[in-house]
Amino acid sequence: MKLLAVIRKSFTEQIRQVWILLLTISMAPFFVGIFYLIYKSTALNLQVSVVNLDSQSAGHRDADFGKELLRYLESVKNDTIPVAFNEVSDRATAEEQVRNKQAHAMIIIPAGFSDSILFKREGGNVRVPFELSGNLTETNYMISAILGITYVSGYINSVTGTLEPYHFIETPAGLSSKLNDFTLAIPGLLVLATIMLMFSGAIAFVVEPEKKTMLRLKLSRVRPVTFLTGIAIVQVLVGLVSILLTLWTSYLFGFDFSGSFWLFLLVCVLTCLSVIGFSLILAGVTKSVNEVLVVGNFPLFLFMFFSGTFFSIQGATLFTLGGYAFTIPGLMSTYHGTEALKQVLIYQAGISEIWPQLVSISGLTIIYFLIGYWIYRKRHMVVF
């Protein structure tokens, strides 16, 4: 059977190209390690400097609400988001800490705070000018500010006996309460493992015309579809090894796998196939391994950035599919691969919830393969 012979030959060549194989399967696991180190070193540990400009109320010697608020803030323990409120002697020191990133935000307890609380207790109407400060472009500032406002409001409501006419109930989506940034990055990193197939696949396809061994295949009149399918199957195997290695590395670094393994595998196989389909286009428009390595950088970055592995990108919606928005980044199959893996691994979604992503990946895979097959055959496998 010719297909089996092509698979055997392609597999043998692949395992003998040790460096290409090692680089292909180890890149994503390597990035898992890098991401782990990045997130570990930037683990959320919010620091808020608090300056207390308040003093005891002149009329009530036991009323020192500024100091009391400070102690309350210092005692706060948040299980979800680690935050620490620290007293700082003056505003200048607090500002310097924010500038030096020793603190993510600063809160100024205003002078006369205790008097204001007492006045409110007696039925007066006051608005206390609390000041918050920090780098508005930093997410950590925003989180610190929200937490600061929440705790200060809670304390004031408590000491003034005020009751807000609402309260929020927080319900975590899926496993999100147990997640961290590292965990959230894993679906993208798993897709990264498939992206590397673009190079190994294109090299496997283009090496035949480059080394002129295509002549022997053309003379044998092997059907292009047989030859290309054989190589694609071997590349899927390489992709799966890389994905499983990435998953195992993630597990070693603390990633807790959940969701359907078979659905996970289906998404991975489809994503691998789509990238291999794209690699066929790449091999079709190039003539040598060197050209693949140069030309391939452009789609590599498209695949990487549009997959959301490194940055989350939202593009304009082109159309919707079962409520699933197909955006411009969605033209690259890895975008849907990442979305599907997020759903499966993080939100434990089933096939009924990720079918739009599966349809999108499958559709793009077919398109990539058809285009790739047409170009490759026309350029490299024509016989008369």
Place this chain on the structure above:
Amino acid sequence: MLNPIKIEAINLTKRFGELMAVDHINLEVNPGEILGFLGPNGAGKTTAIRMFCGLLKPDEGVVLYNSQSLHQFPDGKSLLGVCPQENVHWERLTCKEQMVFTGEMYNLPRKLAKSRSLDLLEQLGLSSQAGKQARRLSGGMKRRLNIALALVHDPAVLFLDEPEAGLDPQSRVLMREFITGLAGSRTVILTTHNMDEADRLSDRVAIIDEGKILRVDTPENLKHSIGTNSTLEDVFIQLTGKKLRT
């Protein structure tokens, strides 16, 4: 293997833009014959061979094998074996692996492909290298491997392009004996710049230049046609001139 095949090129023509690479050539190669196909660089030999093999579409004319086109011929793909001028093999496969793979591409059962591979490697002095990857072979061994690859599916027609290029004297002798042994059972078209090689191996020689066949005859007749003690090189130079080709 099929019985020896008669090859006919009728009015075969190929143009590349303004260049007439092959100009209405008519050629017959008899069954079991070794035909030397000689010509200066750029004469049109390779283009003609590519059309013979179905790798290039002629602008005009046709190539017939036993009066049938390659497509009409039953199992036409197994009819031809080609040893190109450059060594064409899979660097990271062993000699045996690529022989078997090539055989399987021609629908040979794996077992038969294996036995034929070992047999051919033996005949070409490569049996001790059967398990070695092609990239680790010497230039001469690679050349012999390429001949073996052209023959693994037992073709009735064989195209050999400079088969002795890069071979040492011992290997050349082995190769000549091997090619001579093919005569009768296969139709062979041998392209070469080595006049001695053509003289020793060919039953007839065709000389081509500027896309046209200039003469076709036995080496002896060609040599006698310009005088006693003439060599095939003398004939070649007389017909194609001394002008260097690009």
